[in-house]
Amino acid sequence: MTVVDSSPSTSPAAIDAVPLRHPWRWVAAVVIVILVVLFLYGMATNPAYRWNIFAEYLFNDRILFGVWNTLQLTVYSMVLAIVLGVVLAVMRLSPNPVFRSVSWVFLWIFRGTPIYVQLAFWGLIPTIYANIQLGVPFGPSFFHLNLQALSIPFILAMLGLALNEAAYMAEIIRAGISSVPEGQSEASTALGMSWGMTMRRTVLPQAMRVIIPPTGNEVISMLKTTSLVTAVPYAFDLYSIATREIAARTFEPVPLALVAVAWYLLMTSILMVGQYYLERYYSRGASRKLTTKQLEALAKAQQIGEAGHV
């Protein structure tokens, strides 16, 4: 019989191994860098890019106005779409058959037609419904609104984007909700929670981990889809101002398209940073990996324990 001596008399030396080399990664990186440098050199020296015009218009007041409008359109329609999407998804999964059908029909229409056509339709609403009256049918009217007298392309554009997006958000949220194990809602029910509270406090927070990444995609996609509002027609978003307004006047399509590209890229980059932090927040508790704080506390406890032994 062997007796294993487990007393930690001298701990073995830490391993100092030669790291595995990856020569082909270096070769690939060098090739790519060369290609990028060549392309950048071409961009800088090709006069067709007209960099002086680009610089002149990058911070132009009209461009900044377009950036602001694009951001507003994105944020407002996205917020509306998420709220509506949650409602639609919850309706779709609810035990109430009326809710389920309403949600299904909404999705059927708004996912089944192109966004450009929908936006054009929203633009036609003042033509179709010239007046809005609130009152008893065939009786007296209490409230009257003349849509044609109002200038509401921004609101129509926002509604158009939001309702279309809501259909997609509803599917994303439904997938998130379905990803939460049934035991979770069962445990909540057994604790006396109502269906609504179970959704709100147990299921949706856990579904967030699945919902956030595709929603980040949708926000970024929405930022770009705002360039379609010209169908309404709404003419003051970034793309419309850069191309239809300024480039059409100055006959400089290339530098102004680049101005638009630069601003879209900047905005999507900022959104990606926000998405990173949101994902980190909602993944708490999802892995056994300890947080930095918890690791520090454990290491401290270990040190104290070892100090006590000596």
Next chain:
Amino acid sequence: MTPMVQAQEVCKSFGALHVLKGITLEVGRGEVMCMVGPSGSGKSTFLRCINHLEQVNAGRLYVDGDLIGYREAGAKLHEISPRVAAKQRRDIGMVFQHFNLFPHRTALENLIEAPIHVKGVKKADAVARAKDLLDQVGMAEKATAYPAQLSGGQQQRVAIARALAMNPKLMLFDEPTSALDPELVGEVLEVMKKLAQEGMTMVVVTHEMGFAREVANKLVFMDGGVVVESGPPREVLANPKHERTKAFLSKVL
């Protein structure tokens, strides 16, 4: 005094599949009843009927004198609203095979969730009670840990404490140790034993015959949706009368 659980000819079917075929039994106050039997015999379904996670199709099921799942008006039964059902469940704690702790909440947050949001207990009071309960199940040091950072046995002990946080008058255990590593089973049974000694009424679906023999007042053997045999655990385990009980026990003991 009315028994805590009273089942009269309880039947449950899922479509054409009859899972419970007339269960009649009683659990007195402060009693511990263990239910054993082969898988598919309807033990868990019966347990889930007690807190109305499943709706009974025939027969009557009373908890503390209240009819579960229906309202009796004259000769007619009316389905109860989800709100009333939720109210009935508040006083019935349930512990699941797979713990079902809320993974996005720490152990302590798991315990205070329902008292605060269902019962409207003040947060400070709920936290104090939760800490006390975590201490009772030996989990005081893990109050800030998330479930994924706990072992199975620890998670199940937190889950028991979570159910107790609602001050239930009845506790249901659905195979509480079946998903645990063998060396972790003991710590959970220890907590359950303590709970039984404190006078909690418990219905336990289990395969732990040792626990049944030691702690239970009554052992029920189910097979094929009916109660085949029941009685004091020592008697049933030592001298099973039915062939089916004998066959089952010879396999598990």
